[in-house]
Amino acid sequence: MQAFERRRDRFALFDAMDSAAVNICFPLALPDFRPWCREQGLAPFHVLLCAVLRAVLKVDNFRYRVLGGEVIRIERLIPSFTVTNQYHDLNFAQFDWSDDLREFVARGIAAREAASRMEALNMEYAARTPLQAKEQVFVTCIPWLAFTAIQHPSASLAQPDIPSFAWGKYREAPHGRLELPFSVQAHHGFVDGFHIHQLAQQIAAELDVIIAPGAPPPRAG
Incomplete structure (x- = not known):
């Protein structure tokens, strides 16, 4: 929290x-x-x-939250993301973190399948403790659109302390790269444009590590 104290006046x-x-x-x-x-x-x-959430944990400014009127620093993340069901209505998928990439993916797919089969809104998130509710970021993917702007809903306009991320349609880029629209919404008391730049760089770095030749393969669960 020492780093936060330097910017408490900005907060x-x-x-x-x-x-x-x-x-x-x-x-x-x-x-x-x-x-x-x-x-x-x-x-x-x-x-x-997985790369996005690993990056979030490495850029400290994205770990700050407001709980009970006090600024805290979370120590872990509960992965969550939006899915659509058979009627193309939104639902929420949540699962427990794993450092094992293959297990992380398997848990995410299981959570997606469970949430996408539901007609009613998945209320699992409502059973979280106040601290667990803060141990999230909000993630959505809009793979059909190369969007240029997005507005994320906020439970409180005055306290958007849980970051929101969205990404859209991939497109090919030169030199074996990809490009996709990516949106970051966060509390400006914690996060500046520079920290969003850091996050973007870290996401790419996490993927570089994952796919690097000679890197250990993802472990089986």
């Missing part, structure tokens, strides 16, 4: 505003990890989800 400034959210949408450049996913039999969305 006070933005937290007093009607909306403390900063929301940036940008083209995210990544290594093309899809061939590696095909070789490994792993779903690309879930590999990217």
Whole structure:
């Protein structure tokens, strides 16, 4: 929390505003990890989800939350993301973290399948403790659209302390790269544009490590 104390005055400034959210949408450049996913039999969305969440944990500013009126730093993440059911209605998938990439993907797929079979809204999140509710980021994927802007809903305009992420349709980029629209919404008292840049760089770095030649293969669960 020492790093946060250096910016407590920035937090006070933005937290007093009607909306403390900063929301940036940008083209995210990544290594093309899809061939590696095909070789490994792993779903690309879930590999990217893992890379995004690992990056969140490494950029400290994305770990700050407000709980009981006090700023805290979370120590873990509960993975969650949106899915659609048979009627194309939104639902929420949540699962327990695993450091094992293959197990992470398997748990994510199981959570997706369970949530997508539900007609009613999945209320698992409502049973979380106040701290567990903060141990999330909100993730959605819109693979049909190369969007250029997005507005994430917030439970409280004055306290958007749980970051929201969205990404969209992939497109080929030069030199074996991919590009996709990526959106970050966070509390401006915690996160500036520079930290969003750090997150983008870290996501790409996480994928580079995952697909690097000679890297240990993802362990079986």
